[in-house]
Amino acid sequence: MSADAGLDELPTLTAKQTAFVTGLLEGKTASDAYRIAYNCENMSHGAVWVEASRLRRSPKIALWLRHFQRIGMDSACITIEAHLAELARARELALALGQAAAAVQAEHYRGKAVGLYEDRLRVSASISDADLVEAIDNLLGAEIAKAIGTKLGVSEERCEASMAD
Numbered sequence: 001m002s003a004d005a006g007l008d009e010l011p012t013l014t015a016k017q018t019a020f021v022t023g024l025l026e027g028k029t030a031s032d033a034y035r036i037a038y039n040c041e042n043m044s045h046g047a048v049w050v051e052a053s054r055l056r057r058s059p060k061i062a063l064w065l066r067h068f069q070r071i072g073m074d075s076a077c078i079t080i081e082a083h084l085a086e087l088a089r090a091r092e093l094a095l096a097l098g099q100a101a102a103a104v105q106a107e108h109y110r111g112k113a114v115g116l117y118e119d120r121l122r123v124s125a126s127i128s129d130a131d132l133v134e135a136i137d138n139l140l141g142a143e144i145a146k147a148i149g150t151k152l153g154v155s156e157e158r159c160e161a162s163m164a165d
Contacts, residue, residue: 010067011060020055021064030056084110129154 013021016037023033034040034052043051055061087110094102111117127135129152137145 007067010063013060013064017055017061020052021061021068024056024065025068080113083113087113 019037020033023036024030026033028036030052031045031048034048034055038051040048056065087106091103091106091110094100094106108117129149133145133149133152133154136148
């Protein structure tokens, strides 16, 4: 779908509104796009943010933004293919500059982007058998705790001492 398709159905924008939409499509924040399109010399940062937010939500602007997002011209949108290609380019540049660590890191990020690596948090906690028997005693009772303690090889005296604490 071309950028011109459906433009005649969109509401007419002023030059300033068009500049604002163009700024947003170039990836600028709403506040930065507003500063480009409008004179903000005597406005605080907060006032610019409020006005930019209000303008971005206005029906006319929203229609224009949706139009360009629908046809894929929103430059803030990134594809996985483009991302992988850019990381491959970074890897090749790093290798050409003799920066092996940077090349490895770029390749690692390519692998993460396609799901080859998974960030995992592994937590392990150790508990002594006697403490385990005591916890079982508190939850399930002395009889079950004693039976499990016996299977774990915890002496009966040690089990009873733990449970007495």
